[in-house]
Amino acid sequence: MATPNFDPSMQRKLEAPMPLIGMYVALASFACSVSLAADLIHGFRSNKFWFPSKYFSLNATSLTLLSVALKLPIDLTTNMTAVTDRLAKISSLALMSTAMANLVPSLGSMRDADILINVTALSIFIVTVVNDVCIQIVGTRSFLHHRVLLPEEILALILMLILLLVLGSTAVMVLTTKKCLETKYQERHNFAESQEFSDIGAAVVDKLRNLVNKYWVMAETSSPQFVITRSSACASAGVICLANALILAQAIVRAWVAHRSLGRTGSIYGCSTIWILLVQTIGVIFGTISTSFRWLTAVRFRCSVADGRSLSREFKVEDYWTRKLVEFQGSPISPLIRHRGCRRFLYTARGFIVDLLLRAQICVVLFNKLVLVISCCIAGAVINIIQMILSSSVDFSARQVGRDFLQSVRPNSLRLEGEADLPDYMLQSIPKQVDKVLEAARRQKPCSLINFLRDSSFKGVAEFDSLGVPSIHSKEPKNCWSLAVVTLTSIAAALPHIEKSKVDQLVEDVRDGLFFVKIVEESFYAKDEWKNIRKAADFWLRVDLFRKWQEIDLAEISCSSPNSQHALQKLARESEKIASALKTDVPDCPMFNPANWKPEIIAANSMYRISSTILDGCDEENAVTDEELFVRLSRMIADILAACLSNLGRVIDNKCRLKAIEERERSVCEAALLLGRSEEMLDFLLDRHLPAGLNPDYDAAYIEEWRSAMLLEIEVMSSDAITPTSCIGTASSEGRGSCYSSGAITLMEHLQRSFQARNLEF
Structure with a gap:
């Protein structure tokens, strides 16, 4: 060819x-x-x-x-x-x-x-x-x-x-x-739990700060x-x-x-x-x-x-270098291989290969140790001289403070077997990192949101949705903090005759608040049943950027409505149309379970219920003005945010105790950032009284449990000739929380009791 x-x-x-x-x-x-x-x-x-x-x-x-x-x-x-x-x-x-x-x-x-x-x-x-x-x-x-x-x-x-x-x-x-x-x-975690929060007189925020410091040292020193x-x-x-x-x-x-x-x-x-x-x-x-x-x-x-260590100790191959190979060498052969001759051949071959790998591993480890010893001989003298010069420049009182500080830090440091204690300069640098993160987070604290929440109570949690509003479907989906806040803010943005600057300020405060709300929900609303409910709150982005809720133009409703009642009626009517498009009458249909509803349907159902609740309140109080209604909605939003953010202490605690070793360091850092941004809010939120009957260990994380406890308490007080409107009807800050003080405890008191109970367990 x-x-x-x-x-x-x-x-x-x-x-x-x-x-x-x-x-x-x-x-x-x-x-x-x-x-x-x-x-x-x-x-x-x-x-x-x-x-x-x-x-x-x-x-x-x-x-x-x-x-x-x-x-x-x-x-x-x-x-x-x-x-x-x-x-x-x-x-x-x-x-x-x-x-x-x-x-x-x-x-x-x-x-x-x-x-x-x-x-x-x-x-x-x-x-x-x-x-x-x-x-x-x-x-x-x-x-x-x-x-x-x-x-x-x-x-x-x-x-x-x-x-x-x-x-x-x-x-x-x-x-x-x-x-x-x-x-x-x-x-160390079990021992830390038995010792922490023993100082009953200390503030919970200070205890959270100590908790972050303690677990930061543990996470940092045990970081792989x-x-x-x-x-x-x-x-x-x-x-x-x-x-x-x-x-x-x-x-x-x-x-x-x-x-x-x-x-x-x-x-x-x-x-x-x-x-x-x-x-x-x-x-x-x-x-x-x-x-x-x-x-x-x-x-x-x-x-x-390693001063004074012998060469035999320097070149000792610790167990953790070879343990995995030894375990693999002694592991059983797969039971799927039935033939005795094949099993014997595989066992022998595996033993031979692993033995070679063990020898290679020991040689590599000894080579690494030799390089380190030679490096120390060459550079060690220079490093020691520099450390002596630096230590001599520090006065006696500073050295004493440093030693006292290290005595509190060193018990929380972790090391491998055969590994000596971490040197002072390493331990001193770790708490400085915590202080740096906390200080950076404090500079980012939401001052406007703090002022927005300072005069709030928890009463708005019981007010925003009425049981008297008829349901569109036979079943109602659960509610979450972010969905309630987003829906109320959307309604407030649609009210007529409200200054644009006030609406923008409310949206800014809600934007800052939702940052913390999302963190709380990530900790407690992580199950699949909450997935679509939390997604229903994601319509907030269009509300924030374009003042649009789904495809409804809130600014257009605000401009075209003669009064608040008209705006509320339009929102209730449009949201009812969206929610009614879902057919849930067939029990075998997946949509019969509200957790499977599409996010837009869940959001529309929430808008219908909340706007109808507010509309009923306006019908009862014909004298309410648009401005007064806006103030009332703002107060409801602040109350719901305050109730939700009262769980931040538990979120910080959970983040510090994360189990996965690969994510532990990042999680403690997130806890420090969260504490730095929220510690001023926690100072006044932890002094609020919880509703009687609310279990702070579990129920306080869920808005539905708050509503059940508060409505039950209102019903009990009504039977004692106390009118419900005296508790929830006004926006005044005078006497807030008094409706829930009977038989209730503050979050601060609960945390103190839970910390003491934890100590008793150990």
Whole structure:
């Protein structure tokens, strides 16, 4: 068969898009560099100089970006002999090594299954890169004397393989340490519960602040990322990453000295290789800074706690490095394999493979420890001198205060077995982070909302919806805080003859209040039965931005209505039409359950009931003006927000005690932010009396339970010749809460009692 003639024009057409592909590689490298820089900036801003992996972590996205960024080293067919092309290949390998060193701490924030999947995927990718580079070197061995910078390329490849071993070894360790840390955390958590809130005279807000401080220390010191960072594995990764950066720097300097230019490209990628080299070099610099700080963190930790330790203790391989492999070696064979010979072969083969892995794991751990010991010998003396100078500059009284402070912090710190106590400088930095977060949150407190809620009571919870309003359907959906607030605010925005500035101010206060309401509902309304009910409150966005409730223009109703009664009638009529479109008469139909109603139907049903309730009140009080009705609605909204936000203390408590170790640090930080923004509100909300019969441990989180308790209390008082209107008819702040003081306790008193009861349990 005749071989077709070679067509140069076809080859040129195939090579034409290669510069664009090179720019695509540069963009992927730029994304990796930006992620590395983001982690660096986040570490400096949060005063965490061990630089946790927040933006650049081991996942499908980072693996995809790295696979694109390493296009040049795995390209086996393109001739890349020019100096810039060779440097771009080395920078790609250097970026991969830097990325792997920065991915080591991120293993702590991943679940066990994700660790296994992602480390396996990364290992396959690295092995593929190494194979491609080796194939290229072997295939072009007769031309190696023309291949510049070959030693640097081989060294970068070797460092990348070593980092893969370190990362895999750390992954095995993390699977065990997370369980150890979880056990220690639960022990400390139980002890903390038995000791907390023993000071009966202290304010609950102060106790919540102490709670946040305590659990922040526990979460921070037991953070798997922090544990990895202060381990020998991170120190080893930092040294290797630094050596990798020096190799790249040496290659750039040598190329510059030899050719007096770094812009010589001869490949089909064109000038895009210059951009690839530039972007990847910047990424290597950012990543090396982070890993160098982590290396110094591990060195400072060992130098602070390991004085006088013997070499045998330094090179002891702790149980958590190998426990997972030992457990896997002794695990039973799957019962699905029935054949005895196959089971025996699998058991023997598995034992042989795991034994090899155990030996490799021990070798890697000993290598990490050796690197850490050598690092301490080189840098330890300098670090100790600096610490002595810094400590000598602090006066005696300050040191005494610092020691007293550490005595209260140290019992809450957690560490692995065999790991020495955390040094003072580490423990001192953690509470400072809490203070910084609280102070930043206090600057963001909603002052207008606080003033809006200050004169509120809880009476509006019983007023906004009347049992006398006939139902549209045979069943009524449940209510939630945000839905009631959004519906009332929509009605207030539709009232005529109200100054626009007052409506805008109310909307702003509700916007700030809904931020906290959503947090409360995320804690207590997380079940599926509340999903559509909470979504019904999402129509707030259109009310806020466009003054529209669903497709109804509230501003148009306000302008065209002669009085409030007319506006309320129109809202009730339009919402009834929307809600009536749902057919729920068939018991077998899923829509027979109100929890399955569409959000727009639930919102329309709420609008119909609340607008009809307010309209009935206006009919009874013909003298009410539009302005008075607006004030009354504003007071109802404030009362409902106050009742809802009285649960913020429980939300903060729940966030501090979150169980999942991967999310614990973030959750405690959210609790601190929430406390800083809401502590002034909690100061006066916790002094309010709860309705008699309301169980604060459960019922206080649900608006339906509030209404049931309050309506029952009103009914009891009515039977005692106290008229209901004396409790709910006026907007005056005088005597608020007096209707619910009989037999009731304040939230402050309840929290105190619950804290004491918790202590008695232990």
